[in-house]
Amino acid sequence: xxxxxxxxxxxxxxxxxxxxxxxxxxxxxxxxxxxxxxxxxxxxxxxxxxxxxxxxxxxxxxxxxxxxxxxxxxxxxxxxxxxxxxxxxxxxxxxxxxxxxxxxxxxxxxxxxxxxxxxxxxxxxxxxxxxxxxxxxxxxxxxxxxxxxxxxxxxxxxxxxxxxxxxxxxxxxxxxxxxxxxxxxxxxxxxxxxxxxxxxxxxxxxxxxxxxxxxxxxxxxxxxxxxxxxxxxxxxxxxxxxxxxxxxxxxxxxxxxxxxxxxxxxxxxxxxxxxxxxxxxxxxxxxxxxxxxxxxxxxxxxxxxxxxxxxxxxxxxxxxxxxxxxxxxxxxxxxxxxxxxxxxxxxxxxxxxxxxxxxxxxxxxxxxxxxxxxxxxxxxxxxxxxxxxxxxxxxxxxxxxxxxxxxxx
Numbered sequence: 001x002x003x004x005x006x007x008x009x010x011x012x013x014x015x016x017x018x019x020x021x022x023x024x025x026x027x028x029x030x031x032x033x034x035x036x037x038x039x040x041x042x043x044x045x046x047x048x049x050x051x052x053x054x055x056x057x058x059x060x061x062x063x064x065x066x067x068x069x070x071x072x073x074x075x076x077x078x079x080x081x082x083x084x085x086x087x088x089x090x091x092x093x094x095x096x097x098x099x100x101x102x103x104x105x106x107x108x109x110x111x112x113x114x115x116x117x118x119x120x121x122x123x124x125x126x127x128x129x130x131x132x133x134x135x136x137x138x139x140x141x142x143x144x145x146x147x148x149x150x151x152x153x154x155x156x157x158x159x160x161x162x163x164x165x166x167x168x169x170x171x172x173x174x175x176x177x178x179x180x181x182x183x184x185x186x187x188x189x190x191x192x193x194x195x196x197x198x199x200x201x202x203x204x205x206x207x208x209x210x211x212x213x214x215x216x217x218x219x220x221x222x223x224x225x226x227x228x229x230x231x232x233x234x235x236x237x238x239x240x241x242x243x244x245x246x247x248x249x250x251x252x253x254x255x256x257x258x259x260x261x262x263x264x265x266x267x268x269x270x271x272x273x274x275x276x277x278x279x280x281x282x283x284x285x286x287x288x289x290x291x292x293x294x295x296x297x298x299x300x301x302x303x304x305x306x307x308x309x310x311x312x313x314x315x316x317x318x319x320x321x322x323x324x325x326x327x328x329x330x331x332x333x334x335x336x337x338x339x340x341x342x343x344x345x346x347x348x349x350x351x352x353x354x355x356x357x358x359x360x361x362x363x364x365x366x367x368x369x370x371x372x373x374x375x376x377x378x379x380x381x382x383x384x385x386x387x388x389x390x391x392x393x394x395x396x397x398x399x400x401x402x403x404x405x406x407x408x409x
Contacts, residue, residue: 012374014372015351018367028374035345036154043315044175044317044318045176045318045322046177046319047323050386053140061124061125077116097118100114126283129181129243130267132181145186146390149191150393163231175237177239180283181243195234197236198236198301205257207255212235235305240299245258315341317344319345320384321389323348323356344365344371348375350375374392
């Protein structure tokens with residue numbers, strides 16, 4: 001086989017502080033492994049791009065909705081709203097929901113039509129999440145879950161290495177996500193790692209931010225001089241809510257609790273027009289006023305955890321699948337970069353070949369020496385796949401490579 005016939009090795013470009021460096025896939029992996037094995041406070045922020053092979057992006061679901069509901073009253077009402085916000089914004093889900101909310105809260109004419117449209121859209125988005133767990137999507141679901149497991153394993157392994165070096169203050173990993181799905185929970189359960197998600201283990205599974213700050217003890221080590229906390233330990237913080245959260249009222253107070261979800265039955269119920277389906281899931285609707293919504297319980301507590309983690313000295317944040325469309329989150333990250341002891345690693349599409357929120361964010365922080373942007377090295381705007389991110393997180397680095405990279409840095 002000639003050199004021309006050999007498959008081209010996949011390459012990636014790392015941008016930092018105005019400089020660019022092209023590396024092979026394995027070189028990026030070794031680079032990431034070095035970061036993971038340092039004494040740093042590790043957090044991840046995972047967005048909808050990570051799960052999109054099983055659960056379509058909202059923009060994709062919206063296009064299908066427009067196509068399937070074209071002749072219905074909801075479809076016609078959506079078309080009217082899209083016309084109001086302009087053709088260039090016709091697929092901007094946040095703008096569409098914001099317009100609907102404004103019409104409802106403003107007591108606009110045809111208020112009932114607007115409420116029906118909002119309910120039908122949310123029902124459609126929830127169904128798209130349920131469908132990601134159906135037998136029909138099993139192959140896609142399992143493939144995505146495998147990538148999540150690889151990420152969790154890589155993070156957990158790095159903390160175990162640090163624990164062996166007696167650096168036990170860095171053994172907690174914070175998992176932040178804007179996703180409603182349950183891939184994080186499934187991956188943690190399969191990996192058999194201990195984690196907190198903000199809910200008690202009582203009968204009601206009530207949310208309380210105090211649960212994030214409890215730490216189980218490893219009783220297998222109870223005969224040591226002092227008790228050892230379980231290592232590694234994960235904290236899962238779902239910033240926009242979850243498909244398995246519901247609001248309940250108890251003693252005239254409103255609480256959020258975690259409930260089991262039967263996805264097949266839930267899909268059937270959503271599709272059955274004769275059944276009344278509760279849509280009281282604790283989810284932040286995709287509107288331009290997300291920031292205001294995050295001031296309510298439990299979101300204020302969840303975002304406080306995010307802010308506090310960004311403020312911890314020697315912190316590292318890995319981002320994958322996040323499109324930077326949530327300005328309230330992007331602004332917090334941008335502010336954290338003002339500190340010299342905070343480092344950001346973004347795994348995303350090439351900002352030089354695209355126009356959108358990712359590029360806008362990159363242009364704001366590209367001069368920072370503490371911000372790294374890792375993208376596919378190609379001539380288009382192909383996104384960096386979550387499977388690539390999972391590969392980078394997998395522990396695999398030999399001693400020679402480690403020494404070479406240490407000398408290089």
